[in-house]
Amino acid sequence: MRATQVAIIGAGPSGLLLGQLLHKAGIDNVILERQTGDYVLGRIRAGILEQVTVNLMDEAGVGRRLHAEGIVHHAIELVFKGERHPIEVDRLTGGKVVTAYGQTELTRDLMEARAAAGLETVYEAADVSLHDFDSARPVVRWRKDGRQHELQCDFIAGCDGFHGVSRATVKDKVTEYEKVYPFGWLGVLADVPPVSPHAIVYGNSERGFSLCSMRSLTRSRYYVQCPLDDKVEDWSDERFWDELRRRLDPELAQKIVTGPSIEKSIAPLRSFVAEPMRFGRLFLAGDAAHIVPPTGAKGLNLAASDVKYLSSAFVEHYRERSAAGLDHYSDRALHRVWKAERFSWWLTSLMHRFPDMGAFNQKLQEAELEYLVHSQAASTALAENYVGLPL
């Protein structure tokens, strides 16, 4: 039977980053991915990286393009009641910033580094199943090209996202905490210059939430809150641009450059945590263990911090023969996860229109927004969470 040290399930950002960090430390690993590489690269998702994530890409030896092409943001802006208010996160946090760099680009950098290092990734691995992770010799099985395959390993890292097999395998041992929001985000990607190239804009209006983000100086990413039962086909490009304009302040609305969408999709919003994140020799990381609504831009960054803790724990195990890191992994990771869950829930609650919110909650939301942009203490609390809490 083939063997490796760490079998990684999933070639999203968590799995690829973990694989690269382990390789740097001389730890052998194989990645099993259900989809093709092109499919993985075609999923348009996150766009904002915390410094912790940028540092990890450097540590993995794949930060070159990110530094050359990523765009550093020193501020975000909040729009409400038709006016725009800057939150200078850089000044409020003693110099911390975020970087706009698409998840697809980060994934591509990791995939290319993995291929260049000659590391094994099995794409289109069907019916992946996990066995014996309560013993010293776990086994992973899958089907490909009409044949059954088997891999023996020391550990399994479940980096296979919210719908993966890893958490499903331990379903009866998991406690789940979940909140589903009564709306979704309609996202559009277009090759037009971003309306706000220096700051991500978060908008609260009586028509609902909006967000202006970017992938580069020539590619924009915009979102509007929409009902959960809306279909992408309901939203022509024209309808989308009209709606976005109506949710922004007059200056931005007038400045927006529109163009044909190159991607358009609707994502539901969810908060979710599975506890614990370790089951014998199986460890969950990233979206496999937790989901945040995208409002705080935390999902990919949390995946990266899980991977930092997990890779350090594996290195400690192999180099120092110490189980301390592995034993503490779940608690350490969950500690950070819950802080990001709180922040993402709070910013989501503050910026969206809820179907049942009523006049009282509406007034409270307005009062909180006013307080937030005029109080140094409140703006600082937002800023320090937005740039990412320390590891």
Ligand code: RFL
């Ligand atoms: P992924 O990216 O879902 O990758 C999991 C991989 O596992 C594979 N897989 C399997 N492989 C083998 N066998 C199976 N049975 C398998 N089942 C699944 C899948 O095919 C996939 O390739 O999880 P990962 O690596 O943990 O990464 C998490 C991030 O993708 C996610 O948290 C972010 O995209 C969230 N997110 C954002 N995060 C940020 O930090 N900043 C942002 O600005 C941000 N914006 C967003 C977002 C997510 C969004 N959507 C659509 C959910 C914006 C949006 C709209």
Ligand code: PHB
């Ligand atoms: C994005 O660029 O896709 C993005 C930016 C900020 C968010 C969510 C998504 O909070």
